Amino acid sequence: MKQILNVQGMTCGHCEKAVTTAIRLLDPQADISIDRGQNRVEVNSNQPLEALAEAIHEEGYTVAVAG
Ligand SMILES: [Cu+2]
Secondary structure, eight states: OEEEEEEEOOOSHHHHHHHHHHHHHHOTTOEEEEEGGGTEEEEEOSSOHHHHHHHHHHTTOEEEEOO
16 A cells, blocks of 8 residues: 655655665565655555654654655
8 A cells, every 4th residue: 555654854865775775674565756855755565654654763764644
């Protein structure tokens, strides 16, 4: 299912990669689309939103659920 998170603190391509890697560790099949300018991370995954948010948070980014 498609889930949208608001992730603050992504400043460069490395950040996008860190977020992508964190999500892929939880779900290797996840379909991930990141719009850094909008702080928007779209994830198509069966993992619960809280787990995705926690994984991203552990990388050092501030996460809010965008709805
Ligand atoms: Cu960065």
